[in-house]
Amino acid sequence: QLQLQESGGGSVQSGGSMGISCEKFGDKYSGFCMAWFRQAPGKEREVVAQIDVDGTTDYADSVKGRFTISMDNAKHTLHLQMNSLKSEDTAMYFCAAVRFYRCPSDVSRYNYWGQGTQVTVSS
Numbered sequence: 001q002l003q004l005q006e007s008g009g010g011s012v013q014s015g016g017s018m019g020i021s022c023e024k025f026g027d028k029y030s031g032f033c034m035a036w037f038r039q040a041p042g043k044e045r046e047v048v049a050q051i052d053v054d055g056t057t058d059y060a061d062s063v064k065g066r067f068t069i070s071m072d073n074a075k076h077t078l079h080l081q082m083n084s085l086k087s088e089d090t091a092m093y094f095c096a097a098v099r100f101y102r103c104p105s106d107v108s109r110y111n112y113w114g115q116g117t118q119v120t121v122s123s
Contacts, residue, residue, distance in 0.1 A: 002027040002112045004095045009117035016085050020117055022078040022095030033103035034071055034078045035110065038091035038119075045094070049080060050103035058103065063089075085121045092116040 008020035022034075035050040049069035050058045057069050068081045078095055096110040104110075 002032070002097060004097060004112055004114035006093065006095050006114045006117040009093065009119050011120045011122060012085055014085060014087055014121055014123045016121070017081070017083045018085060018119060019079060019081045020093055020119065021080075022114055024076040024078075024097070029099075031099060031101070032097040032112075033100045034069075035096045035103055036069060036078075036080045037094045037096055037107060037110075038089075039094070039116075040088075040091040043091075045107050047105050047107065048093070050105070051078070052103050053101045056102075082119070085119075087121050087123045089119065090121045091119060093119050 003025040004022050006022045012018050031053055033052055036048040037045050038048050039045040048060050048063055049067055051069050051071050066084045070079045094116045095114040097112040098110045
């Protein structure tokens with residue numbers, strides 16, 4: 001059974017940078033699509049960035065050019081580097097996985113989730 005555990009997060013000023021990570025436990029199989037989602041209070045959970053099994057990445061328009069998703073397969077850890085942060089990036093960030101080669105954008109397709117880590121950007 002795959003388990004995901006996020007780390008990092010916290011508070012940062014607008015324009016700053018932050019990195020968050022997600023470690024995989026229990027199932028070291030590398031054939032998982034991995035993704036970062038976020039959810040702000042009163043809003044639906046939305047996809048932020050995805051990385052396919054072959055390393056192909058995709059980003060939400062709102063974070064393109066500012067966020068970078070990467071996967072360290074040797075350490076079984078997913079990363080999200082966030083630069084030029086804005087107040088609207090404030091949310092709970094969740095790591096998610098599904099055993100697909102190509103990442104679906106539909107949140108309901110993901111069956112493994114971390115507990116989330118809070119990112120707060122102050123203006």
